[in-house]
Amino acid sequence: MRTQVVIVGSGPSGLLLGQLLAGIGVETVILERSSRDHVLGRVRAGVLEQGTVDLLGEAGAAARLHAEGLSHSGISLAFDGRLHRIDLAELTGGRHVTVYGQTEVTHDLMDRRDAAGLVTVYEASDVALYDFGGAAPFVTYDKDGITHRMDCDFIAGCDGYHGVSRGSVPERALKTFERQYPFGWLGVLAEVPPADRELVYANHERGFALCSMRSTHRSRYYVQCPEGDRVEAWSDDRFWDELRRRLPEQTAASVTTGPSFEKSIAPLRSFVAEPMRFGRLFLVGDAAHIVPPTGAKGLNLAASDVRYLFDGFRDFYQGKSEAGLDVYSAKALARVWKAVRFSWWMTNILHRFPDTGDFGQRIQEAELDYLVHSRAASTALAENYVGLPY
Ligand code: APR
Ligand code: PHB
Numbered sequence: 001m002r003t004q005v006v007i008v009g010s011g012p013s014g015l016l017l018g019q020l021l022a023g024i025g026v027e028t029v030i031l032e033r034s035s036r037d038h039v040l041g042r043v044r045a046g047v048l049e050q051g052t053v054d055l056l057g058e059a060g061a062a063a064r065l066h067a068e069g070l071s072h073s074g075i076s077l078a079f080d081g082r083l084h085r086i087d088l089a090e091l092t093g094g095r096h097v098t099v100y101g102q103t104e105v106t107h108d109l110m111d112r113r114d115a116a117g118l119v120t121v122y123e124a125s126d127v128a129l130y131d132f133g134g135a136a137p138f139v140t141y142d143k144d145g146i147t148h149r150m151d152c153d154f155i156a157g158c159d160g161y162h163g164v165s166r167g168s169v170p171e172r173a174l175k176t177f178e179r180q181y182p183f184g185w186l187g188v189l190a191e192v193p194p195a196d197r198e199l200v201y202a203n204h205e206r207g208f209a210l211c212s213m214r215s216t217h218r219s220r221y222y223v224q225c226p227e228g229d230r231v232e233a234w235s236d237d238r239f240w241d242e243l244r245r246r247l248p249e250q251t252a253a254s255v256t257t258g259p260s261f262e263k264s265i266a267p268l269r270s271f272v273a274e275p276m277r278f279g280r281l282f283l284v285g286d287a288a289h290i291v292p293p294t295g296a297k298g299l300n301l302a303a304s305d306v307r308y309l310f311d312g313f314r315d316f317y318q319g320k321s322e323a324g325l326d327v328y329s330a331k332a333l334a335r336v337w338k339a340v341r342f343s344w345w346m347t348n349i350l351h352r353f354p355d356t357g358d359f360g361q362r363i364q365e366a367e368l369d370y371l372v373h374s375r376a377a378s379t380a381l382a383e384n385y386v387g388l389p390y
Helices: 012-023 036-040 050-058 063-068 102-115 236-245 249-253 298-317 323-350 357-373 375-386
Strands: 005-008 028-031 070-072 075-079 082-086 097-099 119-121 125-130 138-143 146-151 154-157 175-190 199-202 209-215 218-226 260-274 281-283
Touching: 005 012, 012 028, 012 050, 012 102, 012 154, 012 298, 036 102, 050 063, 050 097, 050 102, 050 298, 063 102, 075 357, 082 375, 097 209, 175 236, 199 323, 209 236, 218 236, 236 249, 236 260, 260 323, 298 323, 323 357, 323 375, 357 375
Parallel strands: 005 028, 005 154, 028 119, 075 199, 154 281
Antiparallel strands: 070 097, 075 082, 125 138, 138 146, 175 218, 175 260, 199 209, 209 218
16 A cells, blocks of 8 residues: 555644645545544643644644633633733733643544544554655555555654654764753642632742633643652542642632543653654654643644644655655754753743752752742743744
8 A cells, every 4th residue: 555645643734734734635644543432532731822822723622722722811820829910911922721621622624534434443553664765655554454664755653652753763863961850740630710810839838839721711721740659549539638628819719620530650851853754754743842831832833743744745745855754853853952941941940849948949949039030031931832933
């Protein structure tokens, strides 16, 4: 079998790229290791930059997002027992973010792909990438006990941090950068109205907490927890108590508690692999980089990678030039590193680190105080939060 672009992975990166390519008549096949339900069962962040919303629109997958997404023109930082609002719109010339879950983004993209009759092979096991250093790459995979071969022009490695694509590149051709953080985020979803109209990022002596949401009746909350903590140790009651202790009194009083229907612990990590292109293989999204969730950049970075790669493919397939593909890695990485820096910085100012010491603690307090009282510092936060230009 043959297609133009094999896309490995049906997360947001792979699906978005597939939809955009379909829009210009380029044929794709998506190979996904898991089942559709498993992909849709993963709960991830839910804050979209305008560039991401625009790209989903271009892919024809933004109708529900426009109808149901919540437009937020500010966020609050909580410390010293009170809320400090950062007016994103006022500081960035009217820009805002849209709160809409990544699960819903994935759902909408899958629906569009199905409606267009495009091929996704779910539960494709043992995906293997061949000859991407030359002119005729191909991919093999097993489905229902039969091995298949798919020849193609290009391979898009959209298979996340644990995928096969990055691992297929010879180790000496890759440079990786990594930072682990000595704590995790315990996240809870509950069918209760959010504590605040906007997101609240709280720095408290007991640790970080975040009040987020999926809609006006569904809340997403997180608390920083020690490395190695197990989710079984966290009953709903313990979670709600801990969350409220870390919030200013008035916000804590507005938390509506209820049974959680999802509860999980995620580690925090920064990771970048360079470059993002090896001959006819391109790495996209989490396959090339991971950011800690503070600042909600993961999905937005996946979208900007897709923007650059799609522009390169469009020029290539419309016979204009290969220049866009040639600059993909450098362009994507320039934006990736700015988001890596921003999410590392947000993580540093908002969490309690086990080895900070008294000096480090005072520095953190000074930074937060400066941040909310200096227009220049607030603007730097705001313009990164709403998304740097492509
Ligand atoms: N073969 C086929 N598919 C694979 C393989 C493999 N060997 N390994 C992983 N996959 C699939 C996964 O099952 C998953 O569905 O690739 C997909 C990768 O999706 P994501 O991890 O969601 O990565 P991406 O599409 O780049 O999305 C980035 O998702 O992880 C968040 O924070 C991240 O929000 C960001 C966004
Ligand atoms: C979320 O809603 O899951 C969320 C929001 C903002 C973040 C991280 C996660 O910074």
